[in-house]
Amino acid sequence: MSSISIRNNVRLFGNGDRTIILAHGFGCDQAMWRYVIPFLEKHFRVLVFDYVGCGKSDVTSYDDNRYGTLSGYAQDIIEICEELNIEQSIFIGHSVSSMIGVLAYIERPQIFQSMVMICPSSCYLNMDDYYGGFEKNELEDLLEMLDSNYIEWANYLAPVVMKNQERSHLSQELAESFCSMDKSITKNFARVTFFSDNRQDLKKVDIPCLIIQCAEDDIANERVGQFVKDNLPNSKIAYMEASGHCPHMSHPQETIDVLKNELFTEKFLG
Template sequence: MNVRARNNVRIVGTEQGPTVMLAHGFGCDQNLWRLVTARLAPEFRVVLFDHVGSGASDPTAWDADRYSSLQGYADDILELTKELDLHDVVFVGHSVASMMGVLAVRADPSRFAKLVLLTPSPCYVDDAEYRGGFSRADIDELLDSMESNYLGWSQAMAPTVMGAPGQPELSDELAESFCRTDPARARVFARATFLSDNRADLGGVHMPTLVIECAYDAIAPRGVGAFVHDHIAGSALLTLETTGHCPHLSAPEETAKAIAAFARAT
């Protein structure tokens, strides 16, 4: 299968600049990076794509078994870097895509230079001293709600995820993005996302890493960012003074500046 078509790859920006790959989170697509992309493109070569099952990816590429775990998405990322012959990639993963990036660089770090983990969570479920933000009952209720009424779930969940009540148009956009995703595929992706536990994988990252969290995030609380930072040796932690789980939409200027500064640093 043509990997470019499978993942609806789009490359913008300057050919001479460092390569930044932007990976979207659950229920989203590459278009949600547009405000950050516009700010990065004058200086960087920006690689955008849609995960299989999302956006304008090839629907024939969907495989419920492959995409029932985050490793399937990580394998796609590695295939993309090889097919496009990318080197020294600054990989930026939003939300669950941050853990896809962790898995990808653990498997084959040779094509990557740096990692940016934007509002990451290695585990959404509380466990002993770890606080992921949800109980297992919370996650089961969330998944049951998706199963019974996906469109209703999308409308109800989007404002919580976006966390920007002063910008209701952004919650509407996220809800529309959720609703464009095939419900059956979204449910598989949701289970892979919210039931994942990648805490043990963090220690296998051995490259410059920036963890970006928001001051208030209902999906990935402050302590989660600190946990990721503490478990990736040599990583940096940056807290954006904004709310919500999608700062690339709600605070694109600050998000783009953070990515650019880290990407260009030597």
């Protein structure tokens, strides 16, 4: 394995001529895709990886400057795809990875044929006439909680993100994923995630894009998803009955059904 593949714990498997890239969200890792991979690998070559600092990535490769903006994470995707000669892929990004994918597309458009954004937000902050869902002091308080009591922060945030309390093991898994990361890396990734503003970048993406919007998503609600849709020139939005921010974990079959309806169209496959 190359240094890049080791750095990002890259795995590539499945059948098909077209590659699907699965990019996990903040505080997660590639294992979060395990419920939808069995469907995808029947039809596509599937690429999964961990961002540096997450999952089984090489944490010694973490650099504060590189990963001080979302562009550093986008560079990870670009380097992985260039090494594996991947072009014209279908990119599926969860949460913050939607905007990381946008930045990667702007720099290396040939990598992408189409994009799926699961629960995306281009800006989490309320600013002027834009509604992102959070006031600045709310996010600062969240980071302060992370700094003062990491475990309490993880156990507070995970159920807010996951919802579906009748399946509490999912929230527990997410909390454990948060806690498995180095505290300083988690805090930096959280700040980069929640304080980035990629609203103007959306207009630069002209490939087909699908936004998957969940009900009762406290992280990226319907107004946020609609803004992303309205500012992507070639996009559509699919509304799920699933609640929460991680439908590929909490409602995998509904997520698969949405993907099944979209991925095999001429628009997405090109």
